[in-house]
Amino acid sequence: RRFLATKEQFHAYLRARGEPGAQAGGSGEEEVVKEEEEEEDGSWQSEPPAKRARSEDLSQDGENREDAGAEEKEPLERKRARGQNKSRPCMKPTRYEQSRLCPSVTQGCAEKCYFGPRCRFLHDVSEYMATKPTDLGRSCVLFETFGKCIYGVTCRFAQAHLGDGFQNVVNTDLAKQWEGKLPVKNNLSKDLQHQLRKRKFSFKKADEYLRGLAKPHRDGGKGGKATGCSTEEQEASNCATPQEGLGDSPECAVLPEQGEDPKPDALQSPSPIKTAGPVTDEDIIKLRSCEKKKLEIQGKLYLAPLTTCGNLPFRRICKRFGADVTCGEMAVCTNLLQGQSSEWALLKRHHTEDIFGVQLEGAFPDAMTKCAELLNQTIEVDFVDINVGCPIDLVYKKGGGCALMTRSNKFEQIVRGMNLVLDVPLTVKIRTGVQEKINMAHKIIPKIREWGASMVTLHGRSREQRYTRGADWDYIAECAKIASPMPLFGNGDILSYEDANRAMQMGVSGIMIARQVPVGALIKPWLFTEIKEQRHWDISSSERFDILKDFTNYGLEHWGSDTQGVEKTRKFLLEWLSFLCRYIPVGLLEHLPQKINERPPYYMGRDYLETLMASQNVDNWIKISELLLGPVPTSFTFLPKHKANSYR
DSSP: OTTBOOHHHHHHHHHTTTOTTTTTTTTTHHHHHHHHHHHHHHGGGTSOHHHHHHHHHHHHTHHHHHHTOHHHHHHHHHOOOOSBOTTOOOOOHHHHOSSOBOHHHHTTOGGGOTTGGGOOSBOOHHHHHHHSOOOSOSOOHHHHHHSOOTTGGGOTTGGGTBOGGGOBOOOHHHHHHTTTOOSEEOOOOHHHHHHHHTTOOOOHHHHHHHHHHHSOOTTSOOOOSOOSOOHHHHHHHHHHOTTTTTTOSGGGOOOOOTTSOOOHHHHHSOOOOOOOSOOOHHHHSOOOGGGOOOOOOTTOEEEOOOTTTOOHHHHHHHHHTTOOBEEEEEEEHHHHHTTOHHHHGGGOEETTOSSEEEEEEOSSHHHHHHHHHHHHHHOOOSEEEEEEOOOOHHHHTTTOGGGGGGOHHHHHHHHHHHHHHOSSOEEEEEESOSSTTOOOHHHHHHHHHHHTOSEEEEESSOTTTTTOSOOOHHHHHHHHHHHTTSOEEEESOOOSHHHHHHHHTTTOSEEEEOOOSSOHHHHOTTHHHHHHHTSOOOOOHHHHHHHHHHHHHHHHHHHOSSHHHHHHHHHHHHHHHHHHTTOOOGGGOSSSSOOTTOOOOOBOOSSHHHHHHTOOOHHHHHHHHHHHHOSOOTTOOOOOSBGGGOOO
16 A cells, blocks of 8 residues: 555656655645646647547536436446547658658669659758757667668667768678578568559469359359368368369469560469478479368467557567467458558568468458468468457448458358468457357357368457456357367456466467457566466566567667657557556555456556556656657657547
8 A cells, every 4th residue: 555646646756757755745735736737738639539528528517417417427427438549640750850861872872763853852961961860879779680770871870880971881790690581571572562553463263262152053042152062071172183283373383484475374473482492392282271281389378469569579579578479460451452561561570480370351252362362472471360359340340350250151251262272271360249248159160160260269258348348268168168179269368377377277279368458468578478487577667668678679670770760669669658557566466466457546666667657648658768769759749549548
């Protein structure tokens, strides 16, 4: 109880930057009045519009609402800020960097600028350096890691690698160690993007499967059902006729010799993937379904795909703390088929992610099957996951996410089609159902197993529950028995090693650490270490700050160390801090462990930094980002993606 504080004491302590005497409650009524004035003046940018409107209504009509009685008052008290802040401010590069250097100058080929005299960027390095913001530090993470910083003079840590005449210095020995190596895989090439935009990419297997869906059945039906027999029968037929289909895959296409005009089919085939090493049978002959590699991750810790926050730098943090399996953020298949760079960025894989998968979202078999074939030919993954658990309206109303659980015909076509064109295992993530008290998963799981999926992950809540209430682990245990021998991973309410132990006793094959309220992996990335070592880690504020430092370095390495990369790193850091602030230090808890849906009162940390990290005020999150990435640009604003994270 000695750590408990009032709201006024908490904010007064942070304003005083942890000076002695501030913890006792500040300097009386003046500090409280001053704090209220500051909140009135500056808190509008940190609170969502829906919440501001609700607070104004409560303040203006307070007397009327008191007289209205308890019946009208109760729904207002229960109403909470939900959903996304769709109208939140967006910081564009032009707002924090007026004069930008042309990329051709940074890359050392200014004479090859595509726009020539029409280029709107600067080409004079001296002019750019005169207006460039001051450097943020003396050491550049890119230069120290790879021996060369590709951002040159635009790097915000350029003093670490700039020589005379603004020349970019290169550490030759370190650069040679990375020569020919790709720290990040699954990049979108310009050639592939051009093929997708011009619709010249060949989807031979997907088109063949979709043509089969359009054919009428022998019984006189109109079609639409997933054609073909069961998975076991398909495997038997494939194994019995190995001669059929040889050379059908795009990898076996014969390229025209020099001097010959390329045929139209050759133009439509994807560009060959550069490989290294000896040629094996797998390079020439396509794998049959019975020869697919099995997904053996039973008993491993699985970091779920987390939208916005589950980016590559965050996955590297979780991987370092013991996550065995990682998965990219949910990618929309239609955007991937259009060659959108922002969507393809969600598929990137760091070389330290040894078991990595991607998650796709879509509502129709044509787009999903084509997307699966596209990824099967162009990127390196260990499995592909279908998102049948997304509850948001934007996805659900289009027939994707949870809606597929009620569209069994389309669901079957998607699973069978993707399983046909993929060489890697196919997994599915579902919820208990759509409505709160009507469970559907136990009926769907046997069908998913029959359709050919290698694994199912079950989130123990329905769509209507979203991320509220407790996960139904008894129901997950029933579904695990029904799914056997297919592995089933459980998901929901894992925040400590005791929670993980109880989940594993339910008979599941493994557990997924994902997005809850509050979130398991996002508020405690060291949760994987606690589970593996079977202990509660009373991690100090300095250790947590070091984790944020590592995330910042990973972000600068991934998004860039120029001004644009720094601000993108800051954006994702602030999104993470909106969840990270919900962590309650183990040494302050009255009882262990912290429960997943508990919201603490205001409390003082054991030092200033621990108190600052516990703040739910956006301004204090920005302070933490400034400790790592320097001062924010002028007129900087930030609002979390989710309204539930925007309260004080």
